[in-house]
Amino acid sequence: MKNTLFILLITFASCAKSDLQNVKAQAIDKRTSQSFDFYPTSTYDQVIFHTYYALSYSEKDEQAEWIAYKLTKENIDGDIKRTNNFKADKKVTTESAQLSDYKGSGYDRGHLAPAGSMKINKTSMSESFYMSNMSPQSPGFNRGIWKRLEEKVRYWTEINDSVFVVSGPILDNPLGNIGNNEVTIPRAYFKTLLGYKNGKAKGLAFIMPHAKSGESLYKFIVSINDVEEITEIDFYHNVDKEIQDKVESNKDVKLWFIGK
DNA sequence: CTGGGCGGC
DNA sequence: GCCGCCCAG
DSSP: OOOOHHHHHHHHHHSOHHHHHHHHHHTEETTTTEEOOOOOOOSSSEEEEOSSOEEEEETTTTEEEEEEEEEOHHHHSOOOOOOOOOBOOTTOTTOOOOHHHHTTSSOEEEESSOGGGOOSOHHHHHHTTBGGGEEEEOHHHHTTHHHHHHHHHHHHHHHSSEEEEEEEEEOSSOSEEETTTTEEEOSEEEEEEEEEETTEEEEEEEEEESSOOOSOGGGGEEOHHHHHHHHOOOTTTTSOHHHHHHHHHOOOGGGGTTTO
């Protein structure tokens, strides 16, 4: 499907205003009352707003370019159980990937926004099972180091006030594709973090090769700037310049443990 | 829906 | 052992 700016405008225009308000409200840090639109720039024609996360959909790759969401303790401490109700995302006007694309492929339907971080209510849990939130991940990667990173982000959410997460595939030089819709198998995945604690901001990012690994998570730390260079996505472009410069160059994981 | 496998704390 | 991530039937 050919990308057009027109479709982008329609996507925004057709998005219920309350959705947008809701999304922006989520980007307010309660402690500082600082408010901003924290979504990255989009390379593709469809930016889709669900209630608990937003995504930029790449039709040619049949998956999101990035998925962005905010976490606080409330988001992850709920008692909502995992639903496994995988389903196509009807908000993707060009049609999202289908369950059949993954069936028998040998690849997991790997969450980009994890179900384990969507426990605040049934809506969030259910939304996390849209196929637009899936990427073909090898079982060893999805159930191993990728899961460990998700758990670490949940831990950091517990000891900080809020964490803004952007997660996605690295789509250049893919490993192949699966299914009738030719869903791209990414060679690697990234995760960028913007954390707030006592009104102070900090950043961190990870790039992980799409392979099983028993290595320490910290071996895969990069700066947000590094992710921007590879993906050509501008993260946090609406954040105050001074904060942006600081958080986007950080590679020191200690900032995330001592609450600086 | 159930049962089972994988990976890791 | 248990749980979170999935799969097939």
